[in-house]
Amino acid sequence: MKKSTSCPGNPLASPFSRREFLNVGLLGGLGLTLPEFLRIQAMGAQKHYETVEGKAKAVIQIFLPGGLAQHESFDPKPYAPPEYRGPFSSIKTSIPGIHFGEKLPHLAKIAHKITVINSMSHGEAAHERGTHNMFTGYRPSPAVEYPSMGSVISKEFGPKNNLPPYVCVPNVPNEYANSGYLSSAHGPFALGADPARGNFKVRDLNLPGGVDEARFNRRKSLLETVDHHFRTLENSDALESMDAFYQHAYKLISSEKAREAFNLEKEPDKLRDSYGRNQAGQRMILARRLVEAGVRFVSLTSGSWDHHDNLQKGIESNLPSVDQAVAALINDLEERGLLDSTLVILSTEFGRTPKINNTGGRDHWPRVFSTMMAGGGVKKGMVFGKSDALGGEPEEDKVSVEDFAKTIYHQLGINADKELMAPGERPIEIVDGGRVLKEILA
Structure with a gap:
């Protein structure tokens, strides 16, 4: 020795x-x-740079990994041929003339509180590349590891109320949710435990x-x-x-x-029940607790949406719990006076093919898909963009990944044209191109 x-x-x-x-x-x-x-x-x-907060003080990012089918969710095609229409009917919403898929009854009731984008589009048909797009606002590059939106927000604003600025529930969902070329100091805090399980406790707190x-x-x-x-x-x-x-x-x-x-036991049983005693519900009620306490960006996932086979079973197994939980989250935030300052995002990496395949599923389709936003200064009761009659291509107001990311940053008060420093003193814009979707902003 x-x-x-x-x-x-x-x-x-x-x-x-x-x-x-x-x-x-x-x-x-x-x-x-x-x-x-x-x-x-x-x-x-x-080093932190001074950034002035915008209308949104926090973001809850709900990501549905695998590719949510637009036809079965926010963009049904009831008049298309059966092989395009799919196994479900459509239902009326609280917005006159607008229909959602029948497995979204809770969100249909509060459609007047949200904005749906039915013309999202990019060119990446692989899960990894599509996910990279939606988490970073950039197409993947072999030369640069781009930071996630949560990490950029962490860098620009830093912590509040002694809480991590960026939290993933329950774990970091993918490699693109990390800090990229930014310091790992701006990476996410992962809970390491699922709030849907009994006796939930965040490790080491x-x-x-x-x-x-x-x-x-x-x-x-x-x-x-x-x-x-x-x-x-x-x-x-x-x-x-x-x-x-x-x-x-x-x-x-x-x-x-x-x-x-992080203490879900402080929530009344009735409220927890309204979210749903399941993965989606308990993750979302915890997300609300976190932004209420001062976390700036909460990212969570729910379900599995890669429905190449038996789409009907996949949607029936996954969508009802998400529908209930997202609607409960929006209502809960509104009742607490937090909706106007909290931007809720429901997104996925791409859509599904307009035509049902031979195994009763839909395959990868990045050309057009749907996302949803609520609160944080976004208009209420709006459907922006339109796909064609079969749900296969954008027909009006095509929205790019850059547009989507730039709008999120804008609502937080971050100028997405700002350059951050990558290794080697290389300046890179937070978002390269795109525009703020002013049409959807209140």
């Missing part, structure tokens, strides 16, 4: 290097193992068993002494980052308000 290189008289002089100290788990014994988000957040955080507040404070003092020792041993950026990590971790653990934001 090698000798200590510590300074004479240091009470923590030991025969261990910092690496060995970490490897044997002594820091873990101090009671803190927060998720990777907090661990890497301090690793090279970039509570003190470890047997550690009371007094012991917690003693350990904090010990940690400060340990850090002083290591700073004496070596001048390390990584060590400074670890200091910042623990500082943030202690703030989060010691903040009752921060911990309570």
Whole structure:
């Protein structure tokens, strides 16, 4: 065992290097193992730029992975031939003359509170590439890892009320939801647990068993002494980052308000029931708690939508719970006076083919699909854009990925033409091209 290189008289002089100290788990014994988000957040955080908040103070991004069929959701074609129309009928909405698919009865009732875009379009028919588009506002590039919208928002605004600015429920859904060329400090905080499960608790937000507040404070003092020792041993950026990590971790653990934001048990049973006691419902009610407490961007997923086979069964299994939960979320935000300041987005990576295939499903179709927005300064009771009679191509007001992303940033007060610095001091616009969809803004 090698000798200590510590300074004479240091009470923590030991025969261990910092690496060995970490490897044997002594820091873990101090009671803190927060998720990777907090661990890497301090690793090279970039300087914040002053950005003035817009009408939207927070975003809830509901992403349906796999490709939601436009015909069975927001853009039914009741007069098309059966092989295009699909297995379901359409229903009236609260907007005169507008119909949704029959499996969206809750959203149909509150259609006067939302905006639907039926002319989204891009050219990426692969799941990964389509997902990249919708999370970053960019087409994939082999030369650049683009940051997700959540990470850009984290960088521009930073944390609020001692809470992570960007949270994924329950986990980071895909590699494109990360910080890209930005510092990992702006990556998402992932819960690591699904609120739909019983006894839901976010990992590491509570003190470890047997550690009371007094012991917690003693350990904090010990940690400060340990850090002083290591700073004496070596001048390390990584060590400074670890200091910042623990500082943030202690703030989060010691903040009752921060911990309570994740506590679903504080919600009345009746309200939780109205969202639905399922994956979609409990993830969305937690998202509402988080934005109410100060989280700026919450991203969640629900269900599986890659219905190449037996589309009818897939829609019946997935869509009703999402319909109920999204409608409950919008109503709940409105009742709390939060809808005007919270932008709710329902999106997917692409649509499905206009014609039913030989196995009763629909295949990948990026040429036209539907998205939904509510709150955050977006108009209410509007359907923007139009697909053709078979639901296969945009017919009016085609909307690009860049348009969609730029509009979201605009509502938050972020100028999407602003350039951020990628590695090598390369300036890259937050969104390259596109326009703000002023037609859908209140």
